[in-house]
Amino acid sequence: MYAQTGLERSHRFHVTRCFVIGGAPANTQFYSSKMTPFLFAAVAVVAGLFSPAIATPTNCTYAKSLCTQDGNCSQAYNTYISYCNPAFSSRLKSDCTAQCNSSRAEVNRLQPALADCVCDMTQCSLLQRSIAKACFDIDLPARFCNDFRVDCERNSTCHTSYQNFLSTSCKAVIGSAQESDCTDACKMDLKVLIDFDPVFRTCSCGEDTNCVPPFRNLRIGCCKYIYGASSCQPTTAAPTTFPQTTAASTTFPATTSTTQGPAGPTGGAERVSVFVLTWIVAVASLVYYTA
Incomplete structure (x- = not known):
């Protein structure tokens, strides 16, 4: 059995083993500490390419802007607003019609970021809470004072x-x-x-x-x-x-809330790949081992 010397053990990830190459024994460095950051980088690339994505909530103002930049999504969003307008006003299940539901689903399909975005504007919050109540019987908590006022008026x-x-x-x-x-x-x-x-x-x-x-x-x-x-x-x-x-703020919010956006709950959000995270680890290891 191969035994490491004290010097070898003191050197990070440095192992010297004897291999037979072409019939002749040779001392070959198998795993050098200088190679470590590059091995981390290689693992990062592979892991990043094949790893699942991490969902992050999107600001609804930004998500809507993405939708309006696409002609089909913009038209679908306007249709959704038209069909779901009664539900916005009443918050009654009877007003969440099949047309309202199908138009909401179409918007979510065309722009998944709208499905679980985080509202940063009071009007957005009112629409979001109305659809959640009318179509899903979910009482989303009020966050804006205007939400409180509308609830209070009822x-x-x-x-x-x-x-x-x-x-x-x-x-x-x-x-x-x-x-x-x-x-x-x-x-x-x-x-x-x-x-x-x-x-x-x-x-x-x-x-x-x-x-x-x-x-x-x-x-x-x-x-x-x-x-x-x-x-x-x-x-x-x-x-x-x-x-x-x-x-x-009308930019990306700091919150990590997963409250559903105005198009209603169905899942889906902008994705941040693990690829980025693994590359951060690779760069950090490169700095650490070359310092």
Whole structure:
């Protein structure tokens, strides 16, 4: 049995073995440490070419732009919007017709990125949640404040408190952002809204600029009531326990959520090949072993 010497063991991946070449013995270096990065690179190429892809969620604005660049997909998307418009408004299963479903499936087939993209705009989120409810009986959570408003309007008690919150009970604190203007009447309406859906505390305004001042000032003036005293900073600064209510990004989102996009759940997304990842490993090993 071949035994490594201490010197050989101390040299990374360096093994010297005796082979018979053409009938004559020869000491041949079988696996040199200098070859290691190149072997990693070769493995990376093979693994990358034959490895499965990794699904990553796509921004819906970008996914839609890909669709509109293709004539067939653009036409299919417009057909989908037309057939599914009743479902968008009602969120009722009866309005998710066979035509709506087939047109949605056609859009997903032509542009798979739309099937499970992540909404970055409030209108997209409303369409997405409506289709999920009407066609799949899935209640997707609200993320934008406009989502909350639409849900609230479907409930008479919540709708009344929401109107009061904007026009009467919380009007002073919305204008001043002062804690002294967060009255008991305002707190009563806030309780109804938060009890209806706690997302009221954390929803983002997205690109809806009209939403920003009311929610920003309310969250400052009534911070202690909404979030608790320990979560609040002085009233000169916004609390940090909720997402910033600035316009949402229209590029690729940082989130890894797999929430279905406006064309509805069927699976499919833009793919990132393992080829890229394995090449990163190869380059890293090259740097490491040649250092």
